[in-house]
Amino acid sequence: MNSDNAVNYPSHRFSVAPMLDWTDRHCRYFHRLLSGQTLLYTEMITTGAILFGKGNYLAYSQEEQPVALQLGGSDPQALAECAKRAEDLGYSEVNLNAGCPSDRVQNGRFGACLMAEPELVADCVKAMKSAVSIPVTVKTRIGIDDSDSYAFLQRFIQLVSEQGGCDNFTLHARKAWLSGLSPKENREIPPLDYSRVYQVKQDFPHLTVAINGGIKTLDEAKQHLQHVDGVMMGREAYQNPGILADVDRELFGLQSPAPDVAAVIEAMYPYIERELSQGTYLGHITRHMLGIFQGIPGARQFRRHLSENAHKAGADVEVLRQALAFVTGKNG
Numbered sequence: 001m002n003s004d005n006a007v008n009y010p011s012h013r014f015s016v017a018p019m020l021d022w023t024d025r026h027c028r029y030f031h032r033l034l035s036g037q038t039l040l041y042t043e044m045i046t047t048g049a050i051l052f053g054k055g056n057y058l059a060y061s062q063e064e065q066p067v068a069l070q071l072g073g074s075d076p077q078a079l080a081e082c083a084k085r086a087e088d089l090g091y092s093e094v095n096l097n098a099g100c101p102s103d104r105v106q107n108g109r110f111g112a113c114l115m116a117e118p119e120l121v122a123d124c125v126k127a128m129k130s131a132v133s134i135p136v137t138v139k140t141r142i143g144i145d146d147s148d149s150y151a152f153l154q155r156f157i158q159l160v161s162e163q164g165g166c167d168n169f170t171l172h173a174r175k176a177w178l179s180g181l182s183p184k185e186n187r188e189i190p191p192l193d194y195s196r197v198y199q200v201k202q203d204f205p206h207l208t209v210a211i212n213g214g215i216k217t218l219d220e221a222k223q224h225l226q227h228v229d230g231v232m233m234g235r236e237a238y239q240n241p242g243i244l245a246d247v248d249r250e251l252f253g254l255q256s257p258a259p260d261v262a263a264v265i266e267a268m269y270p271y272i273e274r275e276l277s278q279g280t281y282l283g284h285i286t287r288h289m290l291g292i293f294q295g296i297p298g299a300r301q302f303r304r305h306l307s308e309n310a311h312k313a314g315a316d317v318e319v320l321r322q323a324l325a326f327v328t329g330k331n332g
């Protein structure tokens with residue numbers, strides 16, 4: 001493995017993928033309690049939202065660190081400005097999305113369609129890198145539409161690394177169809193080809209290369225780590241977050257015991273109380289916890305209790321306490 005990778009902060013050995021509407025700050029706070037080592041990504045945030053939007057899109061809690069901000073955009077100056085804001089706010093990394101295939105994203109000329117414009121991606125990375133000293137990374141696919149040869153991918157990586165100075169790529173190991181498939185279908189229909197990603201690491205051994213797509217267990221992650229520097233997990237980590245409780249021991253070699261998942265839920269109470277006092281709805285936080293007890297007796301009642309009650313007006317931490325009692329058997 002690349003020697004930089006051992007000392008780079010943050011480590012890319014294991015990360016939870018950027019996922020729109022899923023990996024918001026509440027989700028990341030929760031995931032962090034399950035794993036101290038995993039690198040967490042924000043949802044994709046567009047440069048337009050950051051520069052011209054009304055919301056505070058870059059808000060996060062320090063406890064979530066290390067957190068990487070994923071940006072959507074294709075204007076080098078706008079990306080550089082957003083990267084600077086991210087660095088000033090303490091984000092650990094800025095990642096450029098060159099892999100999302102939604103129509104909305106294509107209209108803005110960013111996301112996966114950027115794979116067709118490696119020179120532009122290189123310009124974007126270069127501009128961001130000259131604005132910040134935190135790592136600037138790129139997440140992309142292994143191809144788009146009929147541009148799905150290894151040579152196409154190789155040229156993309158070569159240009160973006162040599163001209164743009166990007167030394168860290170995450171590759172979703174399937175191509176994207178830019179028209180005809182929904183984003184969801186684009187995560188399921190194009191076949192996975194992990195060997196393409198391994199090939200990139202072989203051909204560019206000086207780059208940090210992380211693999212993404214369809215990885216569901218930590219054993220699979222370990223297999224991939226024989227070939228690449230990092231593994232990014234998306235849907236499985238979100239739907240079955242309990243898997244994160246084993247990451248620090250299994251993938252980072254930490255000796256400390258895995259956190260007790262019920263204790264992690266309890267550790268969310270002070271955060272929830274703080275957030276509720278600032279106007280957040282309970283359901284916006286607990287929606288990320290629904291899958292936590294997968295396979296454990298009481299999981300279904302936990303889930304149902306939260307689904308039925310967390311969105312009600314005035315719902316507070318007591319609702320979560322009651323839900324937890326279905327699993328722990330402890331009342332009160």
Ligand SMILES: Cc1cc2nc3c(=O)[nH]c(=O)nc-3n(C[C@H](O)[C@H](O)[C@H](O)COP(=O)(O)O)c2cc1C
Pocket residue numbers: 017018019020021022043044070097099100139172187212213214215232233234235236
């Ligand atoms: C709900 C959802 C939202 C997503 N949003 C983003 C996003 O904002 N940026 C991005 O690069 N990828 C996004 N993705 C793709 C994931 O980051 C990841 O590449 C993909 O799900 C494949 O990994 P997996 O099989 O481990 O889920 C999203 C995926 C899902 C399921």
